[in-house]
Amino acid sequence: MAESPQTDPLQPPGNQRAARIYQRTVIVLLFLMAVELVLTLYNGLWFSAILIMAIMVVILSPKIIGRHFQLTVPAEFQLLAVLFVFASLFLGEIRHYYDRLWWWDIALHASSGLLLGLLGFLLIYVLNENRRIELHLRPGFMALFAFLFAVTAGTLWEIFEFAIDYFVGTTMQKPMLGDDSGLTDTMWDLIVDAVGALLISIFGWWYMKRGERSFIVDWISKFTDRNPRLFKSD
Numbered sequence: 001m002a003e004s005p006q007t008d009p010l011q012p013p014g015n016q017r018a019a020r021i022y023q024r025t026v027i028v029l030l031f032l033m034a035v036e037l038v039l040t041l042y043n044g045l046w047f048s049a050i051l052i053m054a055i056m057v058v059i060l061s062p063k064i065i066g067r068h069f070q071l072t073v074p075a076e077f078q079l080l081a082v083l084f085v086f087a088s089l090f091l092g093e094i095r096h097y098y099d100r101l102w103w104w105d106i107a108l109h110a111s112s113g114l115l116l117g118l119l120g121f122l123l124i125y126v127l128n129e130n131r132r133i134e135l136h137l138r139p140g141f142m143a144l145f146a147f148l149f150a151v152t153a154g155t156l157w158e159i160f161e162f163a164i165d166y167f168v169g170t171t172m173q174k175p176m177l178g179d180d181s182g183l184t185d186t187m188w189d190l191i192v193d194a195v196g197a198l199l200i201s202i203f204g205w206w207y208m209k210r211g212e213r214s215f216i217v218d219w220i221s222k223f224t225d226r227n228p229r230l231f232k233s234d
Helices: 016-042 046-069 075-094 104-129 139-168 183-210 215-226
Strands: none
Touching: 016 046, 016 075, 046 075, 075 104, 075 215, 104 139, 104 183, 104 215, 139 183, 183 215
């Protein structure tokens, strides 16, 4: 028997197995951060405590957004996004993995390019398939939009890092050997973001051009099935 569409926006979307993994992952990550929060408060590390609480809010944001906008996103995408936030902000900034592992920043920026590229595909597909918006876009343009969306988001993040370092005095932009300004780190971050976005854009274009299914198409199908109101003709 086919699985009935899930209509409760408070529940993680996707198949039941992915939803369970998503729920358990969020619980584990929140528990780890709660323990770290208690330790930071005990040691008087107020900025770190505020950052941890902000990360916890970001991780819970899919449920908040789902409740407010009655919008569901595939559990697989939510899981990857939550793990990325945990790895980049909590492990990277709070646990100092950026300093401990030289490749941590590169891996995360490559991952962000992939995730943002996927999000770009999802957004442009919603517009392309929405009957209230007259758009009939070819696979090549959809891939280009996904690439540009990811690169733009990556650039805005670098601007955010610069602003936080400038006004708060943090070191989100990691100085590299021979460059204390952080410019080299910023440029490499943008390059890696662009490479990740380019790879996922080419991958998505290839499968759409050939008319074959991929995990991108599957996730988009789940999104459209669970958000039918976005695709009504009236």
